[in-house]
Amino acid sequence: MSDEKKPSAKAMQAWAERCLVKQGATLDVAQAMAKHLLAGDLMGFRTHGLLRLRYNLQALAKGQTRGDGQVAVLSKRAAIELWDAQLLSGLYVMPQAVARALAMARDYGTGTIVVRRAQHVAALAVYLEQATAAGMLIQMMASTPAQQVVAPHGAKSACFSPNPFAIGVPTTQQPVLLDMSLSMTAAGKVRTALAEGKQLPYPALITAGGDYTCDPAAFTAEPAAVLASLGGAELGYKGTGLNLFSELWTLALSDYGRDDAQASDADANTVWIQVIDPTAVLAEGAFEQQASALVSAVKAATPIDADQPVRVPGEGALATRERQLQYGLEYSAAVWRQLQWCADFCAEPLPR
Amino acid sequence: MSDEKKPSAKAMQAWAERCLVKQGATLDVAQAMAKHLLAGDLMGFRTHGLLRLRYNLQALAKGQTRGDGQVAVLSKRAAIELWDAQLLSGLYVMPQAVARALAMARDYGTGTIVVRRAQHVAALAVYLEQATAAGMLIQMMASTPAQQVVAPHGAKSACFSPNPFAIGVPTTQQPVLLDMSLSMTAAGKVRTALAEGKQLPYPALITAGGDYTCDPAAFTAEPAAVLASLGGAELGYKGTGLNLFSELWTLALSDYGRDDAQASDADANTVWIQVIDPTAVLAEGAFEQQASALVSAVKAATPIDADQPVRVPGEGALATRERQLQYGLEYSAAVWRQLQWCADFCAEPLPR
Structure with a gap:
């Protein structure tokens, strides 16, 4: 524009x-x-x-x-709570859940909240700094019982939703912020490619015939192609394992599986949030020093292409934010x- | 034989x-x-x-x-403990750590132990059933500060150790048991291919020149090739993110980074263990039902090759054990x- x-x-x-x-x-x-x-x-x-x-x-x-409304705390035991978002927006509920997880981490060292029936959560990345700014580590995962568009390894039909995985970590400088899908691409990226008339940059879809393809049109064909799990044709069993990890820790642990979600729930999600207070086990500042050493090691790796320095998750996002705020x-x-x-x-x- | x-x-x-x-x-x-x-x-x-x-x-x-000897509990807060294995074998220390994590999960809903300076841990898979047999979920990760053989995305030099990631989950039938590396292959598999004079099944190594290769000999060349992060040339940023997750949750959280490990520590590891008691938030048996529904959905997916049914992590390992016990x-x-x-x-x- x-x-x-x-x-x-x-x-x-x-x-x-x-x-x-x-x-x-x-x-x-x-x-x-x-x-x-x-x-x-x-x-x-x-x-x-x-x-x-x-x-x-x-x-x-x-x-x-x-x-309008409140979340319901369905059950809890000290360092873990199960919430029902009661179809409130995830955009509204997530900050409350992170705040509660932070308080639990102060008391118990870790704080875990599993939130079921949260409507649109958008990018998990936007909730991470609430924890990192408080000096804590955060991990988030989300799954959507009404969606089945990601295939397990060796299959040409889907059983998983597109499941994001995110971490936020404080360092002595800017935080590490990772937010990625556990499939080879996200449904939104396929829809964008389709709208822009472009091919996907690598074969991330599996057609109903069982072939990997770069063609986004396959995603809306009948029968429709499905998204491949991270790892693809060779290593998709790893992505399948990670998708199972996500769905077991969210859907199964919230007792909100694909047989339970009502049609009126639409695309409601379960979100797993876990916060860790590093000062529960380490001296103040020790974790941030160690995290910075790991980040420095990544950045010090020799790039394959000298013009493309090795990047740390979140670096690009934070620079993009800076530029757009200005x-x-x-x-x-x-x-x-x-x-x-x-x-x-x-x-x-x-x-x- | x-x-x-x-x-x-x-x-x-x-x-x-x-x-x-x-x-x-x-x-x-x-x-x-x-x-x-x-x-x-x-x-x-x-x-x-x-x-x-x-x-x-x-x-x-x-x-x-x-x-011979005992682990030291360095610090703790309710649901999390930091242990020093004091160079005892991980094979000896891990079952103790899992047992302690199970006890913490009974009290707090979750139990987390970070164990640093554990010598050879071998396959994380062998510790998972201690938790699943008690009806609990377990997640394990391990990193090795003395090893740097896995490259971050876009690099041709290494900064990570080969980091395994494992989960164990109870179902109404046999448990889900996942144990995978977060790189495109494991160092052990490269050494096996080399010993057997075989090529790797896909390009999992990056040469010092920056090229992906299937040749295991590159791993012992001078300068040596390094292992690619899961995701490879296109999606290696995801594997890089997962490797960072592993090393931040293990090495950084145990204050046992690459600058801290002594030469006399050899290949000592830090291991992250987290156990969750699903009955902290769900009725007895509800989690296992949900987990079984997810497993069934994976197995019900349509295979690309009709002769290769879709597999669930752990299925092959449990069948192999059954056969060898007999x-x-x-x-x-x-x-x-x-x-x-x-x-x-x-x-x-x-x-x-």
């Missing part, structure tokens, strides 16, 4: 808040939802930013996502069209 | 015990070491079974591995030669 259309994060967030309130979210809920969608854009997770505002507005309007948000024309749709739907003109 | 040389697990374990005692291990320590090496063979983890007895005997003889251990001639070396070294004739 042209420079005149580079809006500020503050203006976009306030606009998204107004749209969400118009579809029934309370101010509290709308603020959290707008903030964490915007945070995805700022970090460059374009498929999990305001591009998904339309989906969230419609889910509120249809009553799939509740715009110069405005970089929306593509395709995303801007989606935002225009939201503006029309809510009769809330976009910021200039 | 011929049938007459198919020894029983019981005979081999007793023989290995006698060898270990001769190199200075107490009976307790020798029993645990022999049992867990043998368990690796039984489950088909050939590179982590009695093939490594020679290494362990020599480490005891040289005093690198202590044959018909005797299946050692290759190459492994048997290593065992003969141990027999000679200890003057303890191999069982017939």
Whole structure:
């Protein structure tokens, strides 16, 4: 988009808040939802930013996502709790869950919350710094019982949802922030390639015939192709193991499996959150020193291509955020069209 | 090897015990070491079974591995403890750590132990059933500060050790048992290919020139090739993220990084162990039902090759154990030669 259309994060967030309130979210809920969608854009997770505002507005309007209410603590034992988000937005519930996990970690060394029936969670990356800023390690995983688009190794049909895996870690400098899917690509990336008329950069889909393909059109063909687990044709058993790890630690541990999710739950997720307080076992600052040494070792590795320095997870996202906070948000024309749709739907003109 | 040389697990374990005692291990320590090496063979983890007895005997003889002593609990807070194995064998210390983690999980819902300076741990797979038999979930990771043989994404030099990742999960039938490396292959598999004069089945090594290769000889060339992180040329940033996860949760959280390990520590490891008691948040049996539903979904996926049914992690290992318990251990001639070396070294004739 042209420079005149580079809006500020503050203006976009306030606009998204107004749209969400118009579809029934309370101010509290709308603020959290707008903030964490915007945070995805700022970090460059374009498929999990305001591009998904339309989906969230419609889910509120249809009553799939509740715009008001409280989570329920279903059960607990000291360092672990099971919550039911009761179809509230994950964008609203996650910060509460991280805050509770941090408090538990202060008491017990670790704090674990499994949250079931949370609507759209967007990018797990946007919740990590709440923990790292408090000097703690965080791990998050999410699964979606209504979705089955990722194949286990050796299969051409799907049994897993696209499952993200994220960690946040404090260092003596900027935090390590990792947020990746456990499949060879994410559904959002396939849909983006399809919309832009591009091929995928590597064969990440398996057709109904059992062939690996780069063609995103296969994903919407009938019968549809499925996403391959991380590892692909040779090492997909590793990605299958990691997907099982994710779904066992989320869906099974929340007793919210594919036979339990109601149709009215739509794409509700279970999210696993675990926070660790390193000062439970180490002197203040010792963990950050060790983490920085590991980060330095990664960055000191000899690049295959001298022009492509070796990167640490989160480095790119933090630089992208810095740039956009300074110069405005970089929306593509395709995303801007989606935002225009939201503006029309809510009769809330976009910021200039 | 011929049938007459198919020894029983019981005979081999007793023989290995006698060898270990001769190199200075107490009976307790020798029993645990022999049992867990043998368990690796039984489950088909050939590179982590009695093939490594020679290494362990020599480490005891040289005093690198202590044959007697206690772990030290360095620090703790409720649901997490940091242990120093004080160079005892991981084969001896891991079952103690799992037992303690189980007890913590009963009290707090989760139990986490980080054990630093544990000598040879062998296959993490052999410790998982201690938790699953108690109805609990377990996750284990291990890293080795003295080793740097795995490259981060985009690099042709190494910064990580070969880091295994394992989970064990109870179901209504047999447990899910996953034990995999976070690199494209394990160093042991490269050495086996080299010994057998075979190529690797896919390019898992990166030469000093920056090229991916299947040639195991590159691993011992000068300068040596390094192992690629899971994900390879396209998706190696995911494996890099997972390796960082492993090393941050083990080395950094135990304050035992590459700058701290003494030369006399040899290949000592830090191991992360976390156990979760599902009955902390769910009714008795609910988790196992959900886990079984996920396993069934994996097995119900349509295979690409109709003759290759989709497998669940641990299925093959448990069948291999069943077969070897019934018909005797299946050692290759190459492994048997290593065992003969141990027999000679200890003057303890191999069982017939």
